[in-house]
Amino acid sequence: MEHETAWTKYDEADLEALEQLAAGYIEFISDNKTERECAATAIALAEERGYRSLDEAVRDGRALKAGDKVWALAHGKALILAHLGSAPLVEGFNILGAHIDSPRLDLKQNPFSESNGLAQLDTHYYGGIKNYQWVTLPLALHGVVAKKDGSVVEVNIGEDAGDPVFCVTDLLVHLASKQMQKKGNEVVEGEDLDILFGNRPLVIEKDEVEGAEKAEAEDADAEKPAYEKLAEKEPVKAFALKLLVDKYGIEEEDFLSAEIEAVPAGRARDLGIDRSMVIGYGQDDRVCAYTSLAAQLALADEVPATTSLTVLVDKEEIGSVGATGMASQFFENTVAEIMELAGEGGPLPLRRALAASSMLSSDVSAGFDPAYATAFEPKNSAYLGRGLVFNKYTGSRGKSGSNDASAEYVARIRRVMDDAGVSFQTAELGKVDVGGGGTIAYIPAKYGMDVIDSGVPVLSMHAPWEVTSKADIYEAFKGYEAFLKNA
Incomplete structure (x- = not known):
């Protein structure tokens, strides 16, 4: 019919x-x-x-x-x-x-990691997706972070023209001969859907002090923000966390009670030369x-x-x-x-x-x-x-x-x-x-x-x-x- x-x-x-x-x-x-x-x-x-x-x-x-x-x-x-x-x-x-x-990528409760100078966010995909479709795609972060004091912070990064965006990386085709032989559902594993979050390290200037001055400096270190304490071991992650503290007032531990979704960045658009469709x-x-x-x-x-x-x-x-x-x-x-x-x-x-x-x-x-x-x-x-x-x-x-x-x-x-x-x-x-x-x-x-x-x-x-x-x-x-x- x-x-x-x-x-x-x-x-x-x-x-x-x-x-x-x-x-x-x-x-x-x-x-x-x-x-x-x-x-x-x-x-x-x-x-x-x-x-x-x-x-x-x-x-x-x-x-x-x-x-x-x-x-x-x-x-x-x-x-x-x-x-x-x-x-x-x-x-x-x-x-x-x-x-x-x-369908989307949700941040895990403990999402932050750093490896080889790159800060990343671990995700757990939500709904039925083809994992490989979510790589090399500009992503935005939307959601809320609930803090212990009862306040809820709204997060939206990647939609405004001046915002940065994020992505999941893929293996370059020049080195992907084995990857290309895999089944579609194995090309990108769920645990590999890590979001690239940053590359710049936090630099902390240290003064060389001894004796009583050293003790005072150690006491001061104990009062430093959590991200500064990370700076020596994970400097890129530390810098990313500093930016989150500065912009949203949220610490790493606050992500234990957060709902942050990674979604495609950008606006829906007319599709087709005749503008007859919508892509979004x-x-x-x-x-x-x-x-x-x-x-x-x-x-x-x-x-x-x-x-x-x-x-x-x-x-x-x-x-x-x-x-x-x-x-x-x-x-x-x-x-x-x-x-x-x-x-x-x-x-x-x-x-x-x-x-x-x-x-x-x-x-x-x-x-x-x-x-x-x-x-x-x-x-x-x-x-x-x-x-x-x-x-x-x-x-x-x-x-x-x-x-x-x-x-x-x-x-x-x-x-x-x-x-x-x-x-x-x-x-x-x-x-x-x-x-x-x-x-x-x-x-x-x-x-x-x-x-x-x-x-x-x-x-x-x-x-x-x-x-x-x-x-x-x-x-x-x-x-x-x-x-x-x-x-």
């Missing part, structure tokens, strides 16, 4: 709206490269449109009613936006769910997170018939685990709090509301790439420019780990999309026995709600720089908005 490209149906108004949405999206993924940054920016955008803290409403005992808009945050890294509708909450919600974490880091899954957020905020001050929820979660790339992943109680607890303040609290109404809900698990799909056509089954592949993608099921090989949407729900979604004039397509994630992947869909499905995967096709998924089509981004936004209003 052939689906035409969405580009052919656009008039000037559509193209203007498409470019405006794409510009906002490029800005969002350029400025927000961690889950903390995405959540903080999403809250700021929501508050500009009248959303208020659910925690404050709970603390104040403020009742919620149709038209009210609230947000809830889990540990700075998972977010729920709720826009209350006119129908009783027990009748269910329309839910958009996306994830805001992306973290489009899996921030392309769906941003369009979901935009659709939720597009409800503005109207009161939807059904309460709309947008759920932006962490940890999908490693199994949706932890306190900020979809498998946590954050989603269920937040819905319970909302229902309590709306006068519909209780365990049974909560269960009924969740079972009656409908959800789009907004996650990306593999775009058909003619350079690697043998990995795809053409009739059941997603193509750039043909619109929002629906995956009835995902999983691996025999649908392992999949949520498989019912035929009735797929039919309902088709009607919503057709009525709204949304270009959409259906797909699987490559050939049956080639591989596969998962999403958060199976987790909320445990409540008995209808869930289907939907998102934007991506080329070079999980690479440091991924590619999407502006037409698909636009159709995703339109599809998500139609779902919130009409599902």
